[in-house]
Amino acid sequence: MTPAADSLSVTLWVALGILALLMARGAWRGYRRGPLRQLAGPAAIAVGQTVGWLFGSDLGHACLQGTTFPWILRGVAGIITLSCLAGLICYAIFWRLGRLPEGQTEAESPVLGSLVGCWTGALYFIIAVALLAAAASIYDLLEAPDAPRHHWTVELRNDLSATPLTTGLKTWSPIPDRQKTLIKQTRRLMADPEARKRLMAQPEIRALAAHPTLYQAWEDNKVRELLNNKDLTGFIDHPRVRAVLADEQLQKDAEKVDLPLIIERSLQKPQK
Numbered sequence: 001m002t003p004a005a006d007s008l009s010v011t012l013w014v015a016l017g018i019l020a021l022l023m024a025r026g027a028w029r030g031y032r033r034g035p036l037r038q039l040a041g042p043a044a045i046a047v048g049q050t051v052g053w054l055f056g057s058d059l060g061h062a063c064l065q066g067t068t069f070p071w072i073l074r075g076v077a078g079i080i081t082l083s084c085l086a087g088l089i090c091y092a093i094f095w096r097l098g099r100l101p102e103g104q105t106e107a108e109s110p111v112l113g114s115l116v117g118c119w120t121g122a123l124y125f126i127i128a129v130a131l132l133a134a135a136a137s138i139y140d141l142l143e144a145p146d147a148p149r150h151h152w153t154v155e156l157r158n159d160l161s162a163t164p165l166t167t168g169l170k171t172w173s174p175i176p177d178r179q180k181t182l183i184k185q186t187r188r189l190m191a192d193p194e195a196r197k198r199l200m201a202q203p204e205i206r207a208l209a210a211h212p213t214l215y216q217a218w219e220d221n222k223v224r225e226l227l228n229n230k231d232l233t234g235f236i237d238h239p240r241v242r243a244v245l246a247d248e249q250l251q252k253d254a255e256k257v258d259l260p261l262i263i264e265r266s267l268q269k270p271q272k
Contacts, residue, residue: 009159009162011156011159011160012159012160012162012163015129015160018125019121019122019125022121022122022124022125023118023119023121023122023125024118024121025117025121026038026116026117026118026119026120026121026122026124027114027115027117027118027121028114028117029117030110030112030113030114030115030116030117030118030120031107031110031111031113031114031117032107032110032113033098033107033113033117034098034100034107034108034109034110034112034113035098035109035112035113035116036094036097036098037094037095037098037099037107037113038098038113038116038117038120039094039098039116039120040090040091040094040095040098041091041120041124042120042123043090043091043094044087044088044090044091044094045087045127047086047087047090048082048083048084048085048086048087048088048090049083049087051082051083051086052078052079052080052081052082052083052084052086053079053083055082056075056078056079056080056081056082056083057074057075057076057078057079058075058078059078059081059082060074060075060076060077060078060079060081060082061074061075061078063078064077064078068246069246070245070246070251071247071248071251071252072245072251072255073245129160129169132153132156132157132160133157133160133169133172133173134173134174135153136151136153136154136156136157136158137172137173137174137175138173138175139151139153139154140154140173141175141180141183141184141187142183157169157170158170178260181260182259182260182263185260185263185264185267186263188267189263189266189267190235192267194269195266195267196266198265198266198270199262199263199266200218202262202265202266204257204258204262205257205262207253208250208253208254208257211247211249211250211253213240213243213244213246213247213250214244214247214250216240216243217238217240217241217243217244220238220240222238223235223238223240223241226238
């Protein structure tokens with residue numbers, strides 16, 4: 001056995017075994033179904049993601065206009081919904097096109113179907129790893145830096161990234177940089193009451209604070225208690241915070257403000 005093979009962890013060996021099983025399963029299904037039906041899944045994913053990304057945000061804002069659904073999440077909801085619908089339609093079309101002629105029991109081009117199936121199995125493995133890495137990146141942001149143990153998704157992701165080919169998994173995240181920065185800054189704000197006072201003294205934040213929903217949430221003692229206790233889940237679930245998330249005009253005004261810069265300015269202790 002080579003030194004490289006000796007260095008592989010149990011997690012990596014299991015992952016390689018799952019990859020081999022998925023490729024073998026895909027090849028067998030492709031042999032039975034034919035190339036068109038085996039391509040139905042990957043085509044649905046590709047078409048759904050493309051259509052959702054191009055048109056989903058506008059659709060979400062148009063359909064949810066005037067509702068209590070948070071304005072900042074309407075685009076994301078539209079993307080997810082349209083991606084699923086477009087993907088299902090594409091899957092149905094490919095499945096229909098790949099149907100066997102009446103009376104025929106063997107798929108056309110079974111060898112080509114096997115080759116396609118082999119690669120679709122690898123694609124599904126990559127998607128599963130990407131979903132794991134996405135979940136791990138979220139827990140990276142939410143977990144306390146001094147936590148004694150990481151979430152299982154983080155530990156698995158770290159094990160899988162222990163090779164030169166997969167090292168990028170450890171830093172990859174589907175969350176945009178602005179949102180990641182805001183989440184990290186919010187965690188620091190929750191632990192620093194003085195920084196929160198400096199934040200509320202910033203002119204841009206004082207203008208936003210004129211919105212009644214934000215002012216009521218900020219002055220609520222329970223909201224302050226949740227912030228001081230670093231209870232992010234309870235903070236988001238609080239009725240006054242949910243009212244802030246439902247305030248469309250407030251969120252539009254906040255979108256125009258460079259929040260990461262303002263918060264970073266507030267987090268810096270004034271020099272004596």
